[in-house]
Amino acid sequence: MISWIFVPRVLGALLWCIGATLLLPLGFSVAYSDGASGAFLLSMAVAATLGAALMVWTRGKAVPPVIGHREGILIVALGWMIAAALGALPFMFAKTFSSVTDAFFESMSGFTTTGASVLTDIESVPESLLLWRALTQWLGGMGIIVLSLAILPFLGVGGMQLYKAEVPSPVPDKLRPRIKDTAMALWKVYILFTVAETALLMAGGLNLFEALCHTFGTLATGGFSTKNASVGHYQSAYVDGVITVFMLMAGINFSLHYSALKGRPQSFWRDPECRFFLGLFALFTVVTTASLYGSVYASISQAFRYAAFQVISMLTTTGFTTADYERWPALAQAVLFLCMFLGGSAGSTAGGIKCLRILLLIQHGYREMLRLIHPHSVFHVKLGGRMVPTDVLHSVWGFFVLYLGLFVLFSLLMAAMSSDLLSAFSSVAATLGNIGPGFGAIGPATNYAALPEAAKWLLSLSMLLGRLEIYTVLVLLIPEFWRP
Amino acid sequence: MISWIFVPRVLGALLWCIGATLLLPLGFSVAYSDGASGAFLLSMAVAATLGAALMVWTRGKAVPPVIGHREGILIVALGWMIAAALGALPFMFAKTFSSVTDAFFESMSGFTTTGASVLTDIESVPESLLLWRALTQWLGGMGIIVLSLAILPFLGVGGMQLYKAEVPSPVPDKLRPRIKDTAMALWKVYILFTVAETALLMAGGLNLFEALCHTFGTLATGGFSTKNASVGHYQSAYVDGVITVFMLMAGINFSLHYSALKGRPQSFWRDPECRFFLGLFALFTVVTTASLYGSVYASISQAFRYAAFQVISMLTTTGFTTADYERWPALAQAVLFLCMFLGGSAGSTAGGIKCLRILLLIQHGYREMLRLIHPHSVFHVKLGGRMVPTDVLHSVWGFFVLYLGLFVLFSLLMAAMSSDLLSAFSSVAATLGNIGPGFGAIGPATNYAALPEAAKWLLSLSMLLGRLEIYTVLVLLIPEFWRP
Numbered sequence A, B: 001m002i003s004w005i006f007v008p009r010v011l012g013a014l015l016w017c018i019g020a021t022l023l024l025p026l027g028f029s030v031a032y033s034d035g036a037s038g039a040f041l042l043s044m045a046v047a048a049t050l051g052a053a054l055m056v057w058t059r060g061k062a063v064p065p066v067i068g069h070r071e072g073i074l075i076v077a078l079g080w081m082i083a084a085a086l087g088a089l090p091f092m093f094a095k096t097f098s099s100v101t102d103a104f105f106e107s108m109s110g111f112t113t114t115g116a117s118v119l120t121d122i123e124s125v126p127e128s129l130l131l132w133r134a135l136t137q138w139l140g141g142m143g144i145i146v147l148s149l150a151i152l153p154f155l156g157v158g159g160m161q162l163y164k165a166e167v168p169s170p171v172p173d174k175l176r177p178r179i180k181d182t183a184m185a186l187w188k189v190y191i192l193f194t195v196a197e198t199a200l201l202m203a204g205g206l207n208l209f210e211a212l213c214h215t216f217g218t219l220a221t222g223g224f225s226t227k228n229a230s231v232g233h234y235q236s237a238y239v240d241g242v243i244t245v246f247m248l249m250a251g252i253n254f255s256l257h258y259s260a261l262k263g264r265p266q267s268f269w270r271d272p273e274c275r276f277f278l279g280l281f282a283l284f285t286v287v288t289t290a291s292l293y294g295s296v297y298a299s300i301s302q303a304f305r306y307a308a309f310q311v312i313s314m315l316t317t318t319g320f321t322t323a324d325y326e327r328w329p330a331l332a333q334a335v336l337f338l339c340m341f342l343g344g345s346a347g348s349t350a351g352g353i354k355c356l357r358i359l360l361l362i363q364h365g366y367r368e369m370l371r372l373i374h375p376h377s378v379f380h381v382k383l384g385g386r387m388v389p390t391d392v393l394h395s396v397w398g399f400f401v402l403y404l405g406l407f408v409l410f411s412l413l414m415a416a417m418s419s420d421l422l423s424a425f426s427s428v429a430a431t432l433g434n435i436g437p438g439f440g441a442i443g444p445a446t447n448y449a450a451l452p453e454a455a456k457w458l459l460s461l462s463m464l465l466g467r468l469e470i471y472t473v474l475v476l477l478i479p480e481f482w483r484p
């Protein structure tokens, strides 16, 4: 029943699109004369050829009128894998890494907006390749916005059904026109933010290359920097401030930004998830500031600046750093560790479990307490005054248990390849949540380069699973999926 | 609506019962002439006086014919707190500890079968007080069996409703006669096991005092030992073997033991939770043995012996140790860390989230994947071929989220009082799961003595919450509970 015409055709188009975006780093390569132009041209040739092959293969064949769930899932899962493979090509042709594993890891880390890096000296890499690295995140972020607001609601993944109401056509069989409209509207916001942040960063003294790279990393909540010391390199309160604000914005549901730009700024406050997200940010920043003030920073404004940056960076799963938080007090570290699991809003580019689900889980827990007192009464889980359907709750629960289950399974596998417990746990948390840096061997002052090859492949899978809301990948392993 | 006659009357009876059990350590104190007799006599006097006061206060007043949920919850929560307070008296009168906090912590750790200790030199404490310490665990274990198999199923806490079917009367209003019958039947099994293990340990060279203490600690999955090096002190494969087997038995639903003793040994294998528990034990033991063989122990039989002991000790949340597992490879440590969360079977004396719930969570996650492929079909979560009602699933989910929520909240609070992240996380995991030893500052080679006072009170609360399945304590904080 799976349409083997439609799926390859879409994937072919995807190859062409990504290939076309290679023009941007190619332009920088020429401008900087950094010697990487050949690598980009070769990669574009590969993308064009493979894309053309898929197009020719499916040409003239009829696409079935109804595109089902399984085609949607296949396109998403295969699409991300193909993008990661294609993204690795420039690194391989330019010999940025000594192994295919490293090139693929870095590219997967980009397209999944994780920002986990195996580059040991970022500043020695040609500018155009660093721009490509940042661009993979920006493209991945674009993909995620469409995935979470236009595709997952119809697939019924992990509670995203709640966002169905925001798009007029609830018929799952008529996915295609809806996706296009939604995508275009949201991408306009994304591009507007990109222009704004780039301009603001350039006003702070960054050149176009640095400003673009950090903007790509911010809005995709990706976290790839062009500096070994990440954003901390600039030692600038202004740069920290701009990036803090844009990380916060990138962690909010993009359909709310769209509403706000259409003249309804009250949307932010009316949305229960957004209120919860902002509340968490405020609470955690206060706690972390209190923990840092006096112990690490002598002035409260310094404590606040570094606390706010690190908290929003972890909460939105961006992973930019301006401080070595592993030297912070245990309380500040525990807050950041917790943020790694929570994540930003659904419908944003952030990873993690996400605020919407956390909010539903908490309300469900409270409801069960009320049921214990009044066993014969009926209580509903509500969100913004509206009752949440039981099947949405079930999806959320299912997502939550799979997330934790994978965290446990992958942690055990990583432990078999690690020397300490914390590194094993945190490397899985940081990749499954698409954060990037973690604690221990993969802390802010170190990275993933020293891990064994098998660990890098395992963590690449972890990034993919986390980014695609787990279900979308895991479901491919069930025999039921492939049965006609 | 809460009956202020029935609740105090039951608590008065409880005080008398616990007071009466002080006769056993009193007897040992006299036999060993260890100077602690006065402490026990004084404690008995306090228990008798307070119990009498409650009895006199409620004498002659009519008890309402229907005893509701809230009375049941109050008796359970207050009962455990009163037991812990009373249990601290002998330690205080005998000046075992320098502070009330330590005495209360040790007693709460006993009655919740946690086994977290603040004793720095166990072997210097008079025998009778060590026996009392072990006895608090055994009594706590008795309480837990009745709580989980006779009370919680009727209260509908955390999925325990599933066990309603095993007791003939499903009318929640007729709790009392049912509880008595169930309790008596299960206690017979508990006492039979106690006699058997004591005899087997004495056959291995332990004297009556040591055999009794370790038996109490095993069957209650408590883990208090009479030796600083825990069970590792004996350096005996026989003792390790006996305790391993009895820990395994103590981690299985006691109603299955009852069935087996009534001539239906196939009950074990027919019960899906028991199969799952045994499967986890086998899997984890194999993985841990593989991790230890060659790296820590040169012979495979040594690796197996220490792996099996530590795995079942953590999985059943007993907390006895025969090795300093913090020096083990990361994989072996990760397995033990995972065990801390899983726990034994529901209806056993083990703590943790428990196998029944884990099994339901996994099945729910799988069902949600099937629903993604076939969105219009209906799938049920089944256990042993029978459909699990939705409200049971909801209870389990509620329990799970509260468990994790408390883990997070308490970890943050502990982090504010700790120097490192792992100690903060593991001290909460070890108390909420009623395990005892953990990792870091509270590892097998150290204990809770060095923690600040506030941390000890917080962890006492954590033990109580964990032991009473969270809901039973947390519900007291909701205003709804106290409304007529």
Ligand SMILES: [K+]
Pocket (backbone or CB within 6 Å): A113, A114, A115, A221, A222, A223, A317, A318, A319, A434, A435, A436
């Ligand atoms: K990231």
Ligand SMILES: [K+]
Pocket (backbone or CB within 6 Å): B113, B114, B115, B221, B222, B223, B317, B318, B319, B434, B435, B436
């Ligand atoms: K224990």
